[in-house]
Amino acid sequence: MIFTVTFNPSLDYIVRVDEMRLGTINRTNYEQLLPGGKGINVSIVLGNLGHPSRALGFSAGVTGVALEKLLADAGVDADLVHVKEGFTRINAKVKAVEETELNGQGLRIAPEDVDALFSKLDVLGQDDTLVISGSVPNTLPSDMYEQVMERLAGRGVRIVVDAERDLLTRVLPYRPFLVKPNNHELGDIFGVTLKTRDEVVPYARRMQEMGAQNVLVSMAGEGGVLVAADGQVYQSPAAKGTVVNSVGAGDSCVAGFLAGLMETGSYQTAFRMGLAAGSASAFSDHLATRSEVEDLMSR
Structure with a gap:
């Protein structure tokens, strides 16, 4: 199962x-x-593609109640830890000539809340997949990613990490199954500017040498690159379309990759499905659906 x-x-x-x-x-x-x-975006898109998952995390307050209601409406199996203090944050995204975001701080998570999350993770074992992604609230220790991976080490869990800078680089010694930086995040890690797919390849290989098994680099309108665990390198331009909303496109790429790999066992097909899912979300005001992904893959 995917968590x-x-x-x-x-x-x-x-x-x-x-x-x-x-x-x-x-x-x-x-x-x-x-x-x-x-x-959460990964779980929603996985569901849209026909693959159930369980979304773990934290919620609190009246906004947490609203979050869980929206997840239930979207068909997501959510098992969130209910935090006593604070409330689930609200992120305001204002789209005009330029796009402006105002992101909330997040929850006040106590040590007992972390213990409750760990107890939910303890059920994972052989052949399960865990996706860890996004920021960590300032009330949590900065090594939360490493703590999770250390706790699950040796259980046969395939772990996917989608995070920026230190959150990503510090988990590489744990040999995550897949990491998915975009080209800007990858460039920031190595102190370079990466604009083309050919420029991305050697740095994706370096990340693989640092421990990642598969490195999937999304590049918005430039498409993407996959340096796979089998030694192959796959590149593709992006699908043609009009970008409506970029929020969730990278998460959709992760979900599409996992769905494609589960369905076919092929890294190449998983890569194509990941890029198609990312584009499908970017081209609409909602997250990618199965029909949209299949349409883009056919083209």
């Missing part, structure tokens, strides 16, 4: 305005309220 962990989930309040003006009232012409968080 996802989102340490800092959110309610995403998405609005559009014709023009964003500071210091005055702005009237919206579109609004949407969605469950947010990278692992």
Whole structure:
């Protein structure tokens, strides 16, 4: 079974305005309220692709109640730890000529809350997959990713990590099954600027040498690169389409890759399905559906 962990989930309040003006009232012409968080997005897209998963993480307060209601409506099996203090954050995303985000701080997570999450992770074993992704609230220790991987070491769990900078590099010695930086995140790690797929390949190989088994690099309009555990390198341009909303595209790429690998056992097909899922989410105001992904793969 696939499990996802989102340490800092959110309610995403998405609005559009014709023009964003500071210091005055702005009237919206579109609004949407969605469950947010990278692992949660992965679980939603996996469900859309026909693969159940269980979403783990934390929630609190009235916004936590709303989050769990939205997850249930989306068909996600959520098993969140209920935190006593604070509330699930709200991330406001204002789309105008430029896109502006205002992200909440997150929960006040106590040591007993972490213990409760670990007890839920203790059921994982051989042939299970765990996706750990996104930021860590400042009330949690900075080595939360390593703590999870250390706890699951030796159990045969395939672990996928989608995080930035130190959160990602510090887990590489644990040999995660898959890491998915984008080209900007990969460049930040090595202090370079990576614009083309050919430029990405040697740095993805370096990340593999540091411990990652598979390195999937998403590159928005440039497509992506997969340096696979079997030694093969796959590259592809992006599908053609109009970007409507980039939020969740990288998470959709992870979900598509896992779905493709489970269905076919082929890294090449998994790579294509991952890119198609990422594009499908970017080309719509919702997360990728099966029909949208299959349409893009056929093209």
